[in-house]
Amino acid sequence: MDKITSLRMENITKTFPGMKALDNVTIEVKEGEIFALVGENGAGKTTLMNVLMGLYQSDGGCIILNGQKVCFTSPNDSFGCGIGMVHQRYMLVPNLTVKENIALGLKKAWKKVKLDMDFVVSKIEEIGEKYDLVVDPDAYIWQLSVGEQQKVELVKTLCLGAKFLILDEPTSALTPQEIDELIQLLKTMNKKLPMIFISHKLKEVKELSHKLAILRHGKIVFCGDTNDYSSSDIAALMTGREVKMPENNEEKEFGDYALELKNVNVKSIRGFLALNDLNLKVRSGEIMGLAGVSGNGQLELAQIINGLRKIDGGEILFLNEHIENTSPIDIIQKGMGYIPEDRNTEGIVPSFSIKENLILKDIENEQFSNHTIINNKAINDNAEKLREQFDIRCVNTSLSAGALSGGNIQKVILAREIARKPKFLVAVYPTRGLDMGAAQFIHSKLLEMRKNGVGILLISEELDEIMNLSDNIAVIFKGHIQKVLPAKTATRREIGMLMAGVNND
Amino acid sequence: MTRQFKILYKTSIILIAVIATLLIGSVILVTIDADVFRTYLVILTEPLKNKIQLTEVIIRSIPLSVIALGITVAYRSGIINIGAEGQMAIGILTSTAAALAFYNVPRPLNIIIIVVCGAIGGGIWGFIPGILKAKLKVSELLSTVMLNYIAAQFYTFFLRGPMIDPAELTLGSGTPQSMRLEKTVWLDRLIRGTRLHTGIFLVFVLAIFIYILLWKTSFGYKLRAAGASEKAAKYGGIKVAFFVTVSMVISGAFAGIAGSVEILGVHHRAIEGITSGYGFSGLVVALFGGLHPAGIIPASFLFGLLLVGADMTQRIVGVPANMVQVLEGIIILVIVAAQQVLNDKYLMDKIWKKFHAEEAK
Ligand SMILES: Nc1ncnc2c1ncn2[C@@H]1O[C@H](COP(=O)(O)OP(=O)(O)OP(=O)(O)O)[C@@H](O)[C@H]1O
C-alpha cells in the first residue's frame, strides 16, 4: 500500500467489564486531513485508538482502509498497513542513543550479527528531509528535553513506515514553545500524511485540525468541520454547558509566611546545580505561580519541599519549622499536600484499588484504621464521597487505579490531596491531561483553598493557568528565582523574557 | 465478556499448565527409561493410600507452608527471598541451642522459648539481606543465595564441632548431630503410630496471622504499597526501607520457626539434611499458592505429596527421588509462563472474540 487515502472506523463498539467504553462509533479520515478527537476524560478516545492499533479487539464494527475491510488483531497488523501511533508516554530507552532506539524497532536494520547503523542513520536523514524533522542520531535520550523526545518518537514511528499518524495527547507534556513548534511541524507533515490528533486544548484543535469529532460517554455526539465552529462552541458541545475558567480576582489579606526557602542549593545527578541559591517565600492564603521552561529546577523544587530529595545547602521553613532533610511522613503530618508530576507511578500505586489509593497518606489516620486494624467501611464511604465530589469516572472504586483513563487518575490524586485539607499545597501541573470541565473544577477548588487560607505553590507550564490563578508569579531559570512579579501587572512578554533568562534589573 | 467465559478460560489455562508439566516431565522420564504412567501414578496416589503415608505428606507440608507464608510477606514488599534454606538452618541451630540450654523450664514456656529462639535466628539471617537491600540496594538474589552457603557451612561446623552429641564422640561413630532434646519439649503426636504432630495447628494460626497482617492492618497496607510501587509509597510517606527490612525479618523468622517445629515435632535433635530443599520448595509453594495463605495451604499439601511420592517412586519404580526436583523446576517454569498468559488481557480478549465470532456464525 502506497498511500492511505481514506480510513474509516464503522460502528465500533467495545465493552469493558461493567461499562460500554465505545458505543457504535463511526469516524472517517481522508487524505490530507487532520482529524481531531476531543471529549471528556474517560470518554473513550484512547480506547478507540487502541482498537485502531489492534491493541484491543472491538466487540462489533469494522475498519475500512482505502475502501477495503481490514482486520487488525495485533499492533503488527496495523503497523503493516502503515498506521503508526505516538503514545502519550514515550517508549524510549534513556540509556541508548536516538539511532539505537530507532534501530530497536527497525527490522530491516537487523543484520545477522550486528545492526546496520548506517542504514538507520540514512533512514533518519531521509525522514528528516521529507518531513523537515531533524534530530541528532547520536544524542542519548536522557540528554534530550521532553519536546525533543517527542520528535524522536515521531521520527521512530515514521522510520517504521507509518503513512498515517495517531497522536494521543502529544502536547500535554510540552512547554508552550515546544507546543508551537510541534504544531508547525505537524502542519507541514500533514501535507504528506493524514493524522488523528487527540487533545484537551481547543486552541490546538482549532489551529491544527480540519475535521473534529466529539466523544461523550463512548458515543459520537458531534462531528463536523472545525472551521465552522468557535472554541467556545466546541467547549459547549463537549461538556453540554458553557465553560468559563475561574479567575483569581478577589482581594484579600495574606497570612504569615507558610513556606520559606533560603539560599537552597541542590546538585543534580549529573553534577551541575539543579537549584542554585534559590530564595522563595509563600504566605498562607497566597497562590504563588512558578513559571519557567521545564527542566529549570521545578521538579527538584517540588521534591525538596516534600522531603523526597536531599538539599546540599540552605534552609527550608514550613510554618516556621525547619523541614530540610526530614522525612516525607514528617512533612505530610505537618500539613503539606503534594500533587506530583508523574501521576502514573508516583501519584498512585497502580495495582492498588481506587479506594486504597484515596487513603495512601491517611492509612494511619484513626478514621481509617483503628489500632492498625483497617476500617473497610470508612474507606469505602470515603471513596464513594470523593468519587461523587470529584466526578471520578469508574465502574466501582474497587477496581485498580491503573486501569483508569489518564484524566481520571489525575482526579484521584487531586481528590486525595485536596480532601486531606492540607495547610499548604504544592501543585505540579495539576490540570495536565484534564478535560476543560475538570480543569475548571480544579481551578475553582484551588481558589477555594486559597480563600480558606491555604498557601499554594502552583507549578505549571501553561501561562494561562498561572496568570489566571496566581497572586504572585515567580519565574525560575536555571534553578534560580529570577524575579517575583505581582500577577495583576505582569505581562506575558515580561514573563517570557524572564523565563528565557533575560533579567533587566 | 461473560463471567463463565472468564472462569472457563482461567481453568483451562491452569489445566493446560498441568498437562504441560506432565508432558515435559514424561520426556525426562522416558530418557531415563522409566515407566511414565506408573511413575506419575505412584507419585500422586501411592502416598494417599494409607494412614502413615498420608500423615507423612502432612508432616512435609508443615514446614513448607510456614516457609511459604514468610516468603509471601517478603514478596509482597518487593523482595524475592531465596534464602529461606539458610534462614531455616540458622533457626534450627538457635532453637536447638536454646533447647539444650534451658532444660529446667516448665514445658509450655520451654517450647515457646525454643520456637522464639528459632524465629530470632532465622530473623537475623533475614535481616542481613533486608538491611543490605534497604540501605545499599544490594540485590537480594545475590545476598540471600550467598547467605545460604554461609549458613550451610555454619550448620555443618556446629554439628561436627561445638554442638556435636558428646556420646557420638565417646562411642566413636562421630555422626554429625546434636544431643537429643529432652522428651518434655517434644510436640505431642496427634495419631498413634504416626509422626503427625501438633505443629499442624501452628500452620493455621500463622496463616490467619499473615492474612490479617497483610490485608487487614495498616502495617500490611503500607508493606504491600512499598512492594507494589516504591516511588508512590515514598511519595505517600511510607518508609520503604523500613518495610523492606522488616518483611525480610518476618520472612526469615518464619523459616526459623519452620526449623524449630521440625526438630521439636519430627527429629528431636539437629541432624544434617533437615533443611533438604525446603527453602526452595517453599518459594515454589508460595508462588503456586498465589502468594496468599488460602492458596498456600493446599499448595503445600500438593508439594508434600510430591516429596513423599518421590521417595516412594525410588522404592517402587526405581526412579531416583532427585527426579522430583526436576519436576519442581519444570513446575516453576510452567507457573511463570502460565501467570504471564493469565495476566495477558489482550490475549483473553482475542480468544473471547474468536469463540464469540464462531457462536455468532
Ligand atoms: N483496560 C481497561 N479495563 C477496564 N476499563 C477500561 C480499560 N481501559 C479503559 N477503560 C475505561 O474505559 C473508559 C474510556 O477510557 P479511555 O482511556 O479511552 O478514555 P479517554 O477518552 O482516553 O480519557 P482521557 O482524556 O482521560 O485520557 C474509562 O472509563 C476507563 O476507565
Ligand SMILES: [Mg+2]
Ligand atoms: Mg486517554
